[in-house]
Amino acid sequence: MVRRATRRLLEPPETLRRGPFRSGAFTSKLHDARVASWLGLALGVTFTICFATGLLSHLIQHPPSFVTWPSRPAGLYRVTQGLHVTTGLASIPLLLAKLWSVYPHLWTWPPVRDVAHLVERITLLPLVGGSLFLLFTGLANITLWYPWRFFFPAGHYWAAWITIGALIVHVGAKWTVFRTSTARRRVAPDATDVDRRRFLQVIAGVGGLVTLTTVGQTFRPLRRLALLAPRRTDVGPQGFPVNKSAAGAGVLPAAVSPAYRLIVDGNVERPLSLSLADLRALPQREATLPIACVEGWSVSKTWQGVAVRDLLDLAGAPAHAEVVVSSLQERGLYKASVLSAAHAADADTLLALDVEGEELHIDHGYPVRLIGPNRPGVMQTKWVSRLTIS
Numbered sequence: 518m519v520r521r522a523t524r525r526l527l528e529p530p531e532t533l534r535r536g537p538f539r540s541g542a543f544t545s546k547l548h549d550a551r552v553a554s555w556l557g558l559a560l561g562v563t564f565t566i567c568f569a570t571g572l573l574s575h576l577i578q579h580p581p582s583f584v585t586w587p588s589r590p591a592g593l594y595r596v597t598q599g600l601h602v603t604t605g606l607a608s609i610p611l612l613l614a615k616l617w618s619v620y621p622h623l624w625t626w627p628p629v630r631d632v633a634h635l636v637e638r639i640t641l642l643p644l645v646g647g648s649l650f651l652l653f654t655g656l657a658n659i660t661l662w663y664p665w666r667f668f669f670p671a672g673h674y675w676a677a678w679i680t681i682g683a684l685i686v687h688v689g690a691k692w693t694v695f696r697t698s699t700a701r702r703r704v705a706p707d708a709t710d711v712d713r714r715r716f717l718q719v720i721a722g723v724g725g726l727v728t729l730t731t732v733g734q735t736f737r738p739l740r741r742l743a744l745l746a747p748r749r750t751d752v753g754p755q756g757f758p759v760n761k762s763a764a765g766a767g768v769l770p771a772a773v774s775p776a777y778r779l780i781v782d783g784n785v786e787r788p789l790s791l792s793l794a795d796l797r798a799l800p801q802r803e804a805t806l807p808i809a810c811v812e813g814w815s816v817s818k819t820w821q822g823v824a825v826r827d828l829l830d831l832a833g834a835p836a837h838a839e840v841v842v843s844s845l846q847e848r849g850l851y852k853a854s855v856l857s858a859a860h861a862a863d864a865d866t867l868l869a870l871d872v873e874g875e876e877l878h879i880d881h882g883y884p885v886r887l888i889g890p891n892r893p894g895v896m897q898t899k900w901v902s903r904l905t906i907s
């Protein structure tokens with residue numbers, strides 16, 4: 518009784534219900550719970566994959582003491598980050614279709630029924646805002662458009678936590694509707710069911726098309742279909758892309774100077790200072806390893822050079838040593854990287870001098886670059902000048 522009375526009080530006179538608040542303002546049969554549920558399910562899958570792979574990428578780059586990322590299998594990060602960007606891109610048409618399908622709900626009257634409804638509606642803000650923010654910043658980042666340069670990974674990272682939190686609340690709030698609207702029904706499909714199915718098929722098709730035209734930036738057999746991928750992996754000096762050029766990194770005079778030396782110091786018995794000729798005189802090893810950029814593109818090459826492990830032995834470094842690899846670059850987030858003990862000990866972790874039998878191009882890190890198995894591209898430091906052992 519009381520509930521009915523308050524409801525009637527909240528109900529505005531029909532004349533005040535204008536525009537989208539009119540009853541029957543939205544006529545499409547596609548604004549319905551079945552469409553919202555199936556698109557929700559697809560988004561639930563893609564966002565979970567994105568969250569897991571993104572978090573993994575974060576942990577590899579900022580490892581807490583209890584996490585050790587192995588150096589094998591060599592191409593694992595290539596797969597996880599390729600999956601991150603691929604599923605993220607496929608989410609764009611899914612999210613747009615979902616928001617179109619549910620936006621009439623934003624005009625329900627009364628806007629708030631009770632406290633539980635208020636909480637549920639408030640969490641839509643981080644859910645919708647966070648999802649749009651993630652897809653927008655992710656897309657901007659891989660197309661090398663940085664309106665916010667230093668803020669991207671941090672903003673994207675925190676938005677991921679907020680969005681996933683809101684998504685869990687959302688799934689909880691919608692679970693009953695989800696179950697009933699996706700349940701198998703005994704009656705024969707009517708015209709609305711056919712429309713709905715066709716709409717979902719079109720959206721699935723668009724998602725598939727986005728995947729097919731981008732995944733070639735990391736999956737070689739589909740390379741020629743990668744029309745929408747921001748990078749072509751066969752374009753650049755020596756036939757592969759460059760992320761930061763030598764000029765851009767400000768290393769140009771130092772990288773070509775005859776005074777160049779590679780320093781090996783820190784916790785070692787015999788600190789080393791090696792010229793390029795010294796490095797060439799050491800035993801050379803070869804490894805076929807990918808550059809797997811955090812942006813999702815990747816390319817595999819055969820590299821030749823000196824194994825970091827051999828240099829550590831030469832300098833008399835302790836077993837299980839960790840190594841900081843610094844470059845000639847003086848500023849920027851990627852001027853240095855850390856080799857964990859596992860990565861430093863792997864025989865395929867090289868200080869490469871050549872790629873595919875040719876001396877490294879200056880933009881690929883001449884005179885010396887780090888290349889190791891199962892590492893994000895940002896940790897494959899170019900223009901290496903120092904190994905500091907601890």
Ligand code: HEM
Nearest residue numbers: 549550553554557558560561619622644645648691694695
């Ligand atoms: C990024 C992911 C998602 C976003 C941005 C999103 C967004 C929304 C929005 C804005 C609404 C309308 C608000 C409302 O009805 O109160 C809605 C409704 C709904 N969502 Fe989601 N959603 C997502 C994922 C999911 C998932 C994973 C599921 C289920 C497993 C789901 C199931 C539903 C259902 C059943 C409705 C109600 C539809 C109706 O009553 O007509 N959604 N969603």
Ligand code: HEM
Nearest residue numbers: 567568571572575605606651652655656670674677811812
């Ligand atoms: C179009 C969609 C997306 C693209 C293109 C994209 C792209 C990227 C890129 C390039 C990075 C690497 C950042 C770096 O290390 O510099 C990244 C990291 C990350 N992404 Fe996404 N992303 C997308 C969607 C998502 C979604 C939907 C989620 C979560 C639900 C997510 C969660 C994360 C997390 C947690 C990281 C790690 C950030 C860090 O290292 O601090 N991403 N993403």
Ligand SMILES: Nc1nc2c(c(=O)[nH]1)N[C@H]1C(S)=C(S)[C@@H](COP(=O)(O)O)O[C@H]1N2
Nearest residue numbers: 758759760761810844851881894897898899
């Ligand atoms: N010193 C230094 N090394 C660097 C970078 C950088 O900015 N500075 N960029 C990294 C990134 S993001 C990637 S993906 C790889 C790309 O290597 P490439 O330019 O030879 O393809 O180099 C890495 N090494």
Ligand SMILES: [Mo]
Nearest residue numbers: 810811894895
């Ligand atoms: Mo990169």
